[in-house]
Amino acid sequence: MKLTTRGRYAVTAMLDLALNGKQGPVSLAAISQRQEISLSYLEQLFAKLRKNELVASVRGPGGGYRLSRDSEQINVADIISAVNESTDSTSCQGKGDCQNGEACLTHQLWDDLSQQIHVFLSGISLANLTQRREVKVVSERQTRGGLEDAGMYSETLINAKALNL
Amino acid sequence: MKLTTRGRYAVTAMLDLALNGKQGPVSLAAISQRQEISLSYLEQLFAKLRKNELVASVRGPGGGYRLSRDSEQINVADIISAVNESTDSTSCQGKGDCQNGEACLTHQLWDDLSQQIHVFLSGISLANLTQRREVKVVSERQTRGGLEDAGMYSETLINAKALNL
DNA sequence: TAAATACCCGAGTATTTTAGTCGGATAAAG
DNA sequence: CTTTATCCGACTAAAATACTCGGGTATTTA
Numbered sequence: 161m162k163l164t165t166r167g168r169y170a171v172t173a174m175l176d177l178a179l180n181g182k183q184g185p186v187s188l189a190a191i192s193q194r195q196e197i198s199l200s201y202l203e204q205l206f207a208k209l210r211k212n213e214l215v216a217s218v219r220g221p222g223g224g225y226r227l228s229r230d231s232e233q234i235n236v237a238d239i240i241s242a243v244n245e246s247t248d249s250t251s252c253q254g255k256g257d258c259q260n261g262e263a264c265l266t267h268q269l270w271d272d273l274s275q276q277i278h279v280f281l282s283g284i285s286l287a288n289l290t291q292r293r294e295v296k297v298v299s300e301r302q303t304r305g306g307l308e309d310a311g312m313y314s315e316t317l318i319n320a321k322a323l324n325l
Numbered sequence: 326m327k328l329t330t331r332g333r334y335a336v337t338a339m340l341d342l343a344l345n346g347k348q349g350p351v352s353l354a355a356i357s358q359r360q361e362i363s364l365s366y367l368e369q370l371f372a373k374l375r376k377n378e379l380v381a382s383v384r385g386p387g388g389g390y391r392l393s394r395d396s397e398q399i400n401v402a403d404i405i406s407a408v409n410e411s412t413d414s415t416s417c418q419g420k421g422d423c424q425n426g427e428a429c430l431t432h433q434l435w436d437d438l439s440q441q442i443h444v445f446l447s448g449i450s451l452a453n454l455t456q457r458r459e460v461k462v463v464s465e466r467q468t469r470g471g472l473e474d475a476g477m478y479s480e481t482l483i484n485a486k487a488l489n490l
Numbered sequence: 491t492a493a494a495t496a497c498c499c500g501a502g503t504a505t506t507t508t509a510g511t512c513g514g515a516t517a518a519a520g
Numbered sequence: 521c522t523t524t525a526t527c528c529g530a531c532t533a534a535a536a537t538a539c540t541c542g543g544g545t546a547t548t549t550a
Contacts, residue, residue: 161328162329162330163326163327163328163329163442164327164328164329164507164508165327165508165509166507166509168435169509171435171438172431172432172434172435175431175434175435176427176431179430179431180427187524187525187526188525188526189524189525194426194427194428194431195427195428195431196428198509198510198511199510200511200512201509201510201511203526203527203528204509206526206527207526207527207528210527217525217526218518219516219517219524219525219526219527220518220523220526221518221519221523221524221525222519222524222525223519223524223525223526224526225526236438246507261359262344262345262359263359263360263361265344266340266341266344266359266360267337269337269454269455269457270333270337270340272454272457273336273401273449273454276449277328277445277446280442280445281442284438284441289437290434292437329536329537330537330538331537334538352495352496352497353496354495354496362538363538363539363540364539365538365539365541366537366538366539366540368497368498368499369538369539371497372497372498372499382496382498383497383547384495384496384497384498384546384547384548385494385495385496385497385546385548385549386494386495386496386547386548386549387495387496387548387549388495388496388497388546388547388548389496389497390497411536492549492550493548493549493550494547494548494550495546495548495549496545496546496548497544497545497546497547498543498544498545498546499543499544499545500541500542500543500544501540501541501542501543502539502540502541502542503538503539503541504537504539504540505536505537505538505539506535506536506537506538507534507535507536508533508534508535508536509532509533509534509535510531510532510533511530511531511532511533512529512530512531512532513528513529513530513531514527514528514529515526515527515528515529516525516526516527516528517524517525517526517527518523518524518525518526519522519523519524519525520521520522520523520524
């Protein structure tokens, strides 16, 4: 589980899709303008998102991309993994040497942590993020001052718990 | 909150320190050998860890590094932030333009997510990771078959909950 | 005090990743 | 048949990563 600006671009684009794709497909050109990401780069990202069946494409005029399933059913870990698909696994996960050595122990500890992060991100869906924001916008209007991050954050925790975390 | 192999190196080295530093300081040379990380690279990472007061150094023969406080008091987010200190913040968090635009909305959503990840990793200490492993090793001996990851994982969740997540 | 150990530090560098360009091909709509 | 838009591969500038090199300096031990 790697977390770089590349994944951020992908999540951002998918969030844009979730927000703007309610009435028909959204073109990459539109996302490119709104999110200030180069069109060609988006094309590359969406090629991977499509291979991983997170989005579906509609070609021709009026076409674009739409989420391949409900935003509740697409989580952040899915998106990040999709665009990062690469040649990783540098740890000694099966090497003959390094049997129960200290190195292997720490590598396993890292793998565990990595898995925890993955599970955590699996529990956060696109819908989850957009709903959270809507809740915040509403409550900001109500309180006329804006919530502090502490407040928003406890909201997050509640959601996380509801999602089995 | 960025999560790359750089952070992995740092966490790995700190885990090595937590595991091997119980009787006196640990030299970078030792960590370098055990974890297969170049000495000079470790020096660079530890310079940052030291600046952030996560480790303390002891110079001269028999010297090395030790954790600056108990492993319970050092969390993964601390470590990763320490070695990543760099020129980030590419989002539009204060630009005059982009006021309440769609771009800004998705950028904020990303920031929220980023913060959630940070808080999550703040809840995982070095002690937490090493203890988890010890528990696993023991229970593996008891069951004589090894736990599946599902089992380990639910353990993780319990820890996470205990830590306010 | 001399030698060895090990941290400290900055400059340089090969490799990889990131983010993007370019030029085209294919599919659908009007 | 032209426009819109996805598809696709190759190529590239810039940045980050991981590492080397060549010196220091503090501390211990002989």
